[in-house]
Amino acid sequence: MASDLGMRRRRALWRAAHRGSKEMDYLLGRFAEQTIDSMNADDIAVLERLIETPDPRLELSLFEGYSLGERDLDALMDRVRRFHGLPWTR
Template identity: 75%
Template sequence: MAGSDLGMRRRRALWRATHRGSKEMDFLLGRYAEAALDGMNSNDISIFERLIDTPDPAIEMSLFEGQSLGDRDLDELVRLVRRFHGLEQAG
């Protein structure tokens, strides 16, 4: 049962990431979700769910200007999304 719950959370997170309402966020979060969700554990998905609960303007400031979201886990996830899209150099 736990595996099917995790699968449902992955599918729901993917849908939410690709249906945010703005094409830019749909693309940036959706493409990352498509590539990364299958490898995420329950804790990772919880962090991603918190990110997709964050308003678009705050995510945009974090992605494009490096502004902190005030949460270390979310900031690390944003760093991974930025790197995925080539907005930040690895290292």
């Protein structure tokens, strides 16, 4: 079980930094790099879903404050935004 969580963490960390545009790779990758070790299985599941979100939707959420349509994704995006010192725009 613990090794499964470790594998999911490593996979999510790699995917966060290798998913699309350089800007989103950097922003999500840096966030994941600094926070992944403190994430539990539920947190990893939300991160995995966030990573699969298309860049244009992520950019609108991150920079303009648009909702991703799910409370847990919006909460994680808020954490990403605060991590990078970006203002909350909602």
